[in-house]
Amino acid sequence: MKKVQTDASEVRLHGISGSSGICIGKAYLVDREGVDVIKKYAINSHKAANEINRFKNAVSKAKNELVDIIKGLPSDLRQNAYILETHLLLLNDKMLHGKTVEIIKNESVNAEWALKEATTQAKSLFSSIEDPYLKGRSADIEHVSNRIMRNLVGFKDVNISGINKRVILVADNLSPAETSQIQLEKIMGFITDHGGKASHTSIIARTLEIPAVLGLGSASHIINNDDIIIVDGMEGLVIIHPEEETLVEYDERIKKYAAHKAEIKRTSDLQAKSTDGKVFKVMGNIELPEEIVTVKDHGGDGIGLFRTEFLYMNRIDFPDEQELFEQYKEVVELMAPKPVTIRTLDINGDKEIYGAPKTKEANPVLGLRAIRFCLKNPDVFKTQLRAILRAAAFGNVRLLLPMISGCEEIQETYRLLDEIANALEKQGLPYRRDIHIGIMVEVPSAAIIADAMAGLVDFFSIGTNDLVQYTLAADRGNRHVDYLYNALHPAVIRLIHHVVVAGNKNHIKTFMCGEMAADIMNLPILIGLGVDELSMSPQSIPAIKNMIRKFSVSECREFAAEVLKKITTEAVMRLIRDTYGNKLINDLKAEKE
Amino acid sequence: MNKLENNLTREITVVNELGLHARPAAKIAELAAKAASNVWLIKNGEKVDASSVIDILSLCGTKGTRLTIQTERSDDKIILKQIVDLFEQGFKEP
Numbered sequence: 001m002k003k004v005q006t007d008a009s010e011v012r013l014h015g016i017s018g019s020s021g022i023c024i025g026k027a028y029l030v031d032r033e034g035v036d037v038i039k040k041y042a043i044n045s046h047k048a049a050n051e052i053n054r055f056k057n058a059v060s061k062a063k064n065e066l067v068d069i070i071k072g073l074p075s076d077l078r079q080n081a082y083i084l085e086t087h088l089l090l091l092n093d094k095m096l097h098g099k100t101v102e103i104i105k106n107e108s109v110n111a112e113w114a115l116k117e118a119t120t121q122a123k124s125l126f127s128s129i130e131d132p133y134l135k136g137r138s139a140d141i142e143h144v145s146n147r148i149m150r151n152l153v154g155f156k157d158v159n160i161s162g163i164n165k166r167v168i169l170v171a172d173n174l175s176p177a178e179t180s181q182i183q184l185e186k187i188m189g190f191i192t193d194h195g196g197k198a199s200h201t202s203i204i205a206r207t208l209e210i211p212a213v214l215g216l217g218s219a220s221h222i223i224n225n226d227d228i229i230i231v232d233g234m235e236g237l238v239i240i241h242p243e244e245e246t247l248v249e250y251d252e253r254i255k256k257y258a259a260h261k262a263e264i265k266r267t268s269d270l271q272a273k274s275t276d277g278k279v280f281k282v283m284g285n286i287e288l289p290e291e292i293v294t295v296k297d298h299g300g301d302g303i304g305l306f307r308t309e310f311l312y313m314n315r316i317d318f319p320d321e322q323e324l325f326e327q328y329k330e331v332v333e334l335m336a337p338k339p340v341t342i343r344t345l346d347i348n349g350d351k352e353i354y355g356a357p358k359t360k361e362a363n364p365v366l367g368l369r370a371i372r373f374c375l376k377n378p379d380v381f382k383t384q385l386r387a388i389l390r391a392a393a394f395g396n397v398r399l400l401l402p403m404i405s406g407c408e409e410i411q412e413t414y415r416l417l418d419e420i421a422n423a424l425e426k427q428g429l430p431y432r433r434d435i436h437i438g439i440m441v442e443v444p445s446a447a448i449i450a451d452a453m454a455g456l457v458d459f460f461s462i463g464t465n466d467l468v469q470y471t472l473a474a475d476r477g478n479r480h481v482d483y484l485y486n487a488l489h490p491a492v493i494r495l496i497h498h499v500v501v502a503g504n505k506n507h508i509k510t511f512m513c514g515e516m517a518a519d520i521m522n523l524p525i526l527i528g529l530g531v532d533e534l535s536m537s538p539q540s541i542p543a544i545k546n547m548i549r550k551f552s553v554s555e556c557r558e559f560a561a562e563v564l565k566k567i568t569t570e571a572v573m574r575l576i577r578d579t580y581g582n583k584l585i586n587d588l589k590a591e592k593e
Numbered sequence: 594m595n596k597l598e599n600n601l602t603r604e605i606t607v608v609n610e611l612g613l614h615a616r617p618a619a620k621i622a623e624l625a626a627k628a629a630s631n632v633w634l635i636k637n638g639e640k641v642d643a644s645s646v647i648d649i650l651s652l653c654g655t656k657g658t659r660l661t662i663q664t665e666r667s668d669d670k671i672i673l674k675q676i677v678d679l680f681e682q683g684f685k686e687p
Contacts, residue, residue, distance in 0.1 A: 089646050
C-alpha cells in the first residue's frame with residue numbers, strides 16, 4: 001500500500017480496483033477484533049466435559065446462524081448458497097469438530113485453544129496441494145472456525161444486515177457468508193485490507209455495479225466508523241476525510257460517470273451502421289479473460305485481438321496445453337457466437353518469458369520474436385495451436401499469426417496445423433481445423449506482398465503500432481525520433497490502402513487492431529480506405545461506434561482519395577481538420593461532457 | 594472389524610471439470626456419514642475418511658484422478674453404489 005498524506009486531514013490510500021465506479025459516503029467498519037488473539041489455559045481434567053459442552057454449544061449456535069443466513073439469502077445471491085451449505089457440513093467435520101473435542105480431552109486445554117489447534121492442523125493438509133482452487137478451500141475452514149470461535153469467546157457476531165443507512169463497508173476481509181448477509185441496497189461501496197480482483201467481494205461488487213477497492217493493507221485500522229470517505233473504483237483509490245475541494249471534484253465526477261454510463265448503455269449495444277447502410281464490426285482487444293465483461297459492457301461485437309502472452313509471463317515453465325485450452329475455451333464460450341480472434345504467442349524484447357532467448361539481442365524488435373520464435377520452438381507453438389484448435393470446437397475462433405514477413409511462415413504454420421489436426425482426430429478430441437486463419441500485417445514486407453499473402457489466408461489484421469514503427473524506422477519510445485512516429489504518414493496510409501485493395505481482389509476482409517483504430521480523428525480515412533472491422537481497447541468502443549453512425553462510406557471514400565494524394569503527414573492532418581475538424585471535435589467534447 | 598470383501602471396493606475416476614472441490618466433497622460426505630461402517634477414499638495408497646469434507650478436499654482429486662472407494666460392511670453397499678453414481682455423473686455438474 002502506498003500512502004500519500006496530502007495534508008493534515010485528507011489521506012489517500014492506493015489499493016487494487018475490484019470494481020469500477022465512484023461513491024462518497026460514511027464508513028461502516030465490520031469489526032472482527034477479539035477473534036485473532038486466542039489464550040491458552042489448562043482445564044481440570046474432570047471439567048473437560050464442561051468444556052466440550054461449551055464447544056458443542058458454540059457449534060450448534062454457529063449452525064443456527066448459518067441456517068438463518070441461508071434462509072434469508074436474497075434471491076440474486078442464491079447461487080452462492082452452496083458455499084454456506086458446505087460450511088454447515090464443515091461444522092460437524094471430524095477433522096474440525098472431532099479433533100477439537102479430542103484435544104480438549106487429551107490435553108486438558110480450553111475449547112478456544114483446542115479449536116485453534118484443530119483448525120491449524122486441518123489447514124495444514126491443504127498447504128501441499130497444488131491445485132489452486134482446492135488449495136483455496138482452506139479459507140472455508142478458516143471461516144467456519146472463526147464463526148465457532150466468535151460464539152466461544154462470546155464476541156457478538158458481525159451483524160451487517162442491521163445497517164440502517166447507506167454506507168461504505170470497510171473490512172479486513174469479507175467472507176462469502178458475510179457478503180451474503182449484506183442488505184445490498186444499503187451498501188454504496190466496499191473497502192477491504194485483503195483480497196484482489198478475483199476475490200469474492202470483487203465479483204459481488206461488479207455484479208452490483210458498485211465500486212470496490214481492495215488490498216489496501218491496513219485501511220480498516222486507519223478508518224473509523226462514520227468517517228467520510230471517497231471510493232474511486234476506477235483508480236483503486238480511497239480518500240479519507242476529503243477536503244472541500246476534493247469533494248466538489250468527485251461530486252462532479254460521479255455525475256459524469258453516471259451520465260457516461262447511461263449514454264453507453266443506451267447506444268453501445270446497437271450496431272455501428274454508417275448513414276449509407278454499411279455495418280462495421282467494432283471489436284475489443286483483450287489480454288485477460290476477465291476483460292470480456294468490459295468488452296460486452298461497452299458493446300463490443302467480438303474480440304478482435306486476444307493477446308495470449310499473459311499466461312506465459314512471470315513463471316518458470318511454459319503453460320501446458322490443458323491450462324491454455326481451458327482459458328481459451330472460457331473466453332470463446334463467453335463470447336459465442338461472436339468471434340474471438342486469438343493471436344498466437346507474440347513475445348518481444350520487453351516481456352520476460354521462460355525459454356526466450358537468453359542472450360540479449362542488439363535489436364529485439366527486429367529479432368527472434370512472435371512467429372519467428374514459435375517456428376524455432378515448434379513444441380511450444382504446437383502446444384498453443386492444439387489448445388486453440390480444441391477451444392475452437394466451443395465457439396467462433398479466428399487464428400491470428402503475428403509478425404509474418406513472408407509466405408513461408410504461413411505455409412509452415414499450415415503444415416503444423418494439419419499435423420495437429422491429424423493427431424487430435426486420432427485421439428478423438430473435439431477440435432476444429434476449418435477456422436479462419438489470418439495474419440497480422442505489421443511488417444512492411446507483408447504489406448508489400450499482401451497480394452501474394454491474400455491467396456493464403458482468410459483475413460488480414462493490420463497492426464498499426466508495429467507497422468508504423470517499422471515503416472518509418474522510428475522507435476516511438478525514443479524521444480529523439482518520436483516526432484517521426486505518426487500513423488498518418490502518407491507511406492503508412494498508402495500501405496494500408498495497398499493491403500485493403502489486395503484483400504478485396506482476393507475476397508478477404510481487412511481488419512485493424514492497434515491504436516490507430518481507436519482514434520476518432522482517423523475514422524473517416526479508415527472507413528474511406530475500406531477497412532472492414534476495427535478492434536481497440538474496450539473503453540474506446542462506444543465512441544467509435546457512435547462516430548461511425550455519423551459518416552457515409554461513399555463520402556469517406558472520396559475523402560480517402562484526396563488523402564492519398566497528399567505528400568506529407570502535415571498535409572494529411574490539415575485535410576482532416578479542414579474537412580471534419582468541427583464534426584469530430586464537437587462530438588469529442590459532447591462525449592466527455 | 595469385518596473382513597474386507599472384494600465387492601466392497603470400487604475403482605472410479607474423477608470426471609468432472611473442477612475435480613473434488615467443496616460441493617462434490619460435501620455430497621460424498623453426506624452419504625458416507627449415513628454408512629454403518631467407515632467409508633474410505635484411497636488415492637495412491639493415501640486413505641482418507643469419506644465422511645469428512647476436509648479429508649476429501651485434502652486428497653486433491655483433480656479431474657482424471659483414479660480413486661478407490663472402500664467400505665467395510667456389506668450393509669453399506671448401497672451407499673457405496675450411490676457414491677460411485679455421484680462420481681460417474683460428474684456430481685451432476687454442467
